[in-house]
Amino acid sequence: MTAERSSSSPPQPVVRCAGLEKSYGxxxxxxxxxxxxxxxxxxxxxxxxxxxxxxxxxxxSGLLRPSGGGIRVFGGQPWGGEGARAxxxxxxxxxxxxxxxxxxxxxxxxxYGKLYGVADPHARADALISEFGLAGRRVDPVRTLSxxxxxxxxxxxxxxxxxxxxxxxxxxxxxxxxxxxxxxQHITEEEAGVTVILATHNxxxxxxxxxxxxxxxxxxxxYDSASLGxxxxxxxxxRDEVTRRLASQAR
Amino acid sequence: MRRxxxxxxxxxxxxIRILLAKEITVEFRSRETAIPMAVFAxxxxxxxxxxxxxxxxxxxxxxxxxxxxAIIFASLLALGRSFARESExxxxxxxLASPIDPGALYLAKAAxxxxxxVALEAVIIPLAAILxxxxxxxxxxxxxxxxxxIGIASVGTxxxxxxxxxxxxxxxxxxxxxxxLVPVIIGAVRATALAIDGGPWDDIQPWxxxxxxxxxxxxxxxxxxxxxxVEK
Numbered sequence: 001m002t003a004e005r006s007s008s009s010p011p012q013p014v015v016r017c018a019g020l021e022k023s024y025g026x027x028x029x030x031x032x033x034x035x036x037x038x039x040x041x042x043x044x045x046x047x048x049x050x051x052x053x054x055x056x057x058x059x060x061s062g063l064l065r066p067s068g069g070g071i072r073v074f075g076g077q078p079w080g081g082e083g084a085r086a087x088x089x090x091x092x093x094x095x096x097x098x099x100x101x102x103x104x105x106x107x108x109x110x111x112y113g114k115l116y117g118v119a120d121p122h123a124r125a126d127a128l129i130s131e132f133g134l135a136g137r138r139v140d141p142v143r144t145l146s147x148x149x150x151x152x153x154x155x156x157x158x159x160x161x162x163x164x165x166x167x168x169x170x171x172x173x174x175x176x177x178x179x180x181x182x183x184x185q186h187i188t189e190e191e192a193g194v195t196v197i198l199a200t201h202n203x204x205x206x207x208x209x210x211x212x213x214x215x216x217x218x219x220x221x222x223y224d225s226a227s228l229g230x231x232x233x234x235x236x237x238x239r240d241e242v243t244r245r246l247a248s249q250a251r
Numbered sequence: 252m253r254r255x256x257x258x259x260x261x262x263x264x265x266x267i268r269i270l271l272a273k274e275i276t277v278e279f280r281s282r283e284t285a286i287p288m289a290v291f292a293x294x295x296x297x298x299x300x301x302x303x304x305x306x307x308x309x310x311x312x313x314x315x316x317x318x319x320x321a322i323i324f325a326s327l328l329a330l331g332r333s334f335a336r337e338s339e340x341x342x343x344x345x346x347l348a349s350p351i352d353p354g355a356l357y358l359a360k361a362a363x364x365x366x367x368x369v370a371l372e373a374v375i376i377p378l379a380a381i382l383x384x385x386x387x388x389x390x391x392x393x394x395x396x397x398x399x400x401i402g403i404a405s406v407g408t409x410x411x412x413x414x415x416x417x418x419x420x421x422x423x424x425x426x427x428x429x430x431x432l433v434p435v436i437i438g439a440v441r442a443t444a445l446a447i448d449g450g451p452w453d454d455i456q457p458w459x460x461x462x463x464x465x466x467x468x469x470x471x472x473x474x475x476x477x478x479x480x481v482e483k
Contacts, residue, residue: 058483061348065482080478081352088260088350096341098348100273102280114269115349117260141280157345 012075013038014165014195015060021068022055022219029055031219032069037195042187044206045199046242047216053199054095056216057167060197061092073165088116091163093171097154101143105134105153108142109160116161128156132182148174155183166196172205184209203246207238215245260350270351270359275366283336284329285370292325292375300382314383315443319436321375322368323403323429329367330407331424333360334415343415347481357408357477361470364404372396385447391455392446398462399439405469406431412480438462 015037022030030052037043045053058064059071062078071078073086099108106125113121129138132152142150151174158166166187172180187196187209200206207213215223223245225238261269278284299317303309337343346356376396380387410427414420442458444450 063344063348063483079482081354084260084350084352087348090348092348094341094344096344098341098345100277100342101340102277103273107276111269111273112345112349115260115266115346115351117350 014041014074015197016072017059017069018071019069020059020066020071022052022059022064023067029219030059030066033219033221035214035221035224037197040193040195041212042196042210043198043212043214044210044242045197045214045216046201046203046206046246047199047222048246051216052219053216054169055219057092057094057169057197057199060165061090061167062087063092088161089164090167091158091161091165092167092169093155093158094169095173097142097150098157099142099150099153102141104139104141105129105145105156106138108153109156112157113160118161121160124160125156128159132156132179148176148179151175152179155179159186164194166194168196168198168200170200171198172200172202180205203239203242207235207242213238213242215242263352263355266351266355267359267362270346270356271362274359274363278363278367284332285367288325288328288367288371289374291328292321292371293378295321295324296375296379296382310383310385311444311447314379314385315440315447317383318375318379318443319399319440322372322399323432323436325371325375326364326368326403326407327425327428329364329371330404330411330428331414331421333364333408334411335420338415343481353478353481354474357412357474358470360412361401361404361408361473364408365400368400368403369397372400387447389446391452391459392443394459395439395442395446395455395462398442398459398466399435401466402435402439402462402469403432405466405473406435409469409473409477409480412477434465435462438465 013036015035017033017035020030020033020035021028033056045056047053055064059066060073060078062073062080062083065079073083074089076086077083078086078090100111103111106122106129109125109128110121113124118124126138129135132155134149134152137145137149142153145153151171155171158168168187171183175183187198196210198206198210213223213225214221223241225241260266296317299321303313303317334343337346347353376387379385407428410424410431414423414427417423438458438461442455442462445455445458
């Protein structure tokens with residue numbers, strides 16, 4: 001299904017998928033997906049379990065190589081050695097923490113800060129740790145942190161290099177109310193130019209933090225609010241529409 | 252959040268240095284690999300000492316093989332853990348999603364495995380010298396050990412990456428690795444035997460050259476092909 005955005009897009013979109021396909025063995029996870037995401041868009045990605053949300057985020061982050069079609073992120077392929085330039089601008093939070101349990105939160109963040117070329121990785125790590133309320137545990141090994149604290153460190157890891165594209169896969173998992181609030185601030189109060197793709201089952205949260213809704217079904221785009229010209233629709237309408245689309249899938 | 256400062260990520264060797272430092276820190280904190288390796292190799296040497304009648308002329312014939320069998324089997328513990336640990340915790344995906352060159356990740360892992368093997372040998376070479384009453388601290392032998400370590404790590408690291416996502420990885424790694432290590436075993440054992448016997452450098456050198464060529468080929472090919480082994 002096609003969900004190409006028309007009109008006055010900037011010359012180079014952040015993400016462009018054309019006929020994108022990904023299969024695991026014989027099982028297709030993403031099917032003929034066409035999608036263009038422009039600079040500064042904030043997108044909520046909805047869908048039932050197995051709809052292809054995580055797979056799409058992993059394809060964009062360069063963790064997966066497409067089985068067919070094409071994907072360009074910041075104008076280049078995101079995977080392999082050639083994808084380093086694109087990946088340098090992506091911050092991704094997935095279901096796994098991507099952290100080293102033997103290292104402290106500060107050491108984990110500094111490690112990734114160095115790999116992303118952050119100018120002063122320790123100072124940046126300290127600033128994030130304070131912001132997310134973990135200053136008291138910053139030197140404790142990650143294995144001693146609670147689930148929610150680990151999720152906070154994972155989120156900081158995704159933010160360490162102030163990415164231009166933020167991929168968040170169910171970021172609310174395990175977060176307390178305060179941390180969810182901080183996450184919301186990060187998503188909504190970004191300066192212009194930061195693009196966010198948020199995969200979630202929480203329709204309320206997804207709609208409140210983003211400006212465009214995409215519903216995936218069996219690896220295809222079943223609904224894209226942008227293609228229907230509803231980008232500016234109010235939150236209640238968006239929520240109702242997403243709920244309706246998801247409910248029609250369940251039937 | 253403030254808009255970045257998109258600083259450029261470190262270069263290839265900078266990436267290797269950062270990743271190697273991480274490998275050493277994680278291993279130092281967990282001691283998950285070094286201690287089991289050393290205990291296993293020491294136990295193997297002691298078992299061989301009591302299993303064979305290593306006296307007189309047979310000693311110099313058997314000791315090099317015994318030493319390298321202990322090193323290679325102990326190395327399986329390190330190699331098996333090097334990517335399995337990353338895979339289990341998802342940290343490998345974190346690294347692959349960062350702007351590093353996959354080849355740099357391979358070389359950092361291989362270097363970490365070489366360091367683990369050197370640390371292992373710092374324990375078991377003195378033990379072997381005592382058990383077998385051999386003069387093992389010779390430059391040619393130390394060079395053979397280093398080249399053998401690099402050979403084991405170069406091929407073992409990429410095979411560990413391949414097997415890390417397999418269900419039967421504990422069995423898969425030795426099945427794939429040991430046949431490919433035959434040239435290393437032959438070269439290292441012959442060079443070690445000649446060094447122990449006090450053989451001339453001209454006799455030892457060809458075996459060291461075989462080891463060096465093997466190392467160079469596998470390090471180069473593996474670093475170039477590494478991404479193929481970890482891509483999904």
